[in-house]
């Protein structure tokens with residue numbers, strides 16, 4: 052069997068997706084990026100390979116993407132995360148190939164990508180200058196509420212009613228607001244909801260500036276947070292499509308591109 056690897060070296064997590072020639076996922080992993088990008092990326096790839104019961108010789112072609120893609124010299128090729136994300140979203144089963152807008156929230160950035168009817172990138176916009184509206188903002192919130200980041204959605208949804216309004220868009224000031232609200236006895240669920248709406252307003256502003264078209268696909272680690280999903284749907288007044296494995300769309304896109312690049316280079320070699 053020929054196996055293709057996509058490795059997405061993000062600011063917070065390294066995601067690996069291994070696929071067969073037909074694009075079916077054989078294995079996927081996510082692990083912290085840490086400070087030693089190259090070493091951790093190599094380990095992540097090795098773990099994905101051994102976890103799938105494969106060996107390094109089974110991997111025909113590897114494409115790296117994401118923030119740290121250029122440091123990973125073991126890859127056969129690199130692509131930008133915008134391209135890999137667009138391909139992964141278009142090929143995702145949940146989008147049925149109809150996705151026109153991709154919203155991606157990562158550990159330290161927020162992106163909106165517009166695709167044409169054929170799934171090619173038409174335009175994109177990105178905020179990577181500040182942590183507001185990103186996974187880091189959620190991690191700060193979870194830390195102050197003394198829960199894990201993956202409990203934020205549940206905490207929000209368990210508290211019906213109007214969320215508190217968080218006015219600060221800066222992480223440092225938002226943290227002070229959270230601490231003041233907790234000191235005043237505010238319910239943690241309402242605070243979690245307030246943070247989700249603060250992020251959602253930021254996402255909606257960025258998305259509407261670019262122009263959104265149906266179907267809207269939402270991915271990146273924070274897309275696993277159902278409270279955040281509900282807040283963004285509310286702000287955009289439209290439903291979002293959430294893939295089964297939101298954190299892995301870009302790594303999957305890189306694996307699909309690995310197959311395409313390998314096929315075209317193989318065809319060239321035969322000429």
Ligand code: ADP
Pocket residue numbers: 060061062063064065117156157158159160185186187189190200201202270271272273274275276298
């Ligand atoms: P990057 O590619 O920038 O490293 P990811 O797409 O991997 O970013 O997302 C990382 C972020 O996802 C983390 O900051 C974390 O807060 C968030 N995250 C991961 N899993 C979950 C989850 N189950 N629920 C909510 N947030 C999550």
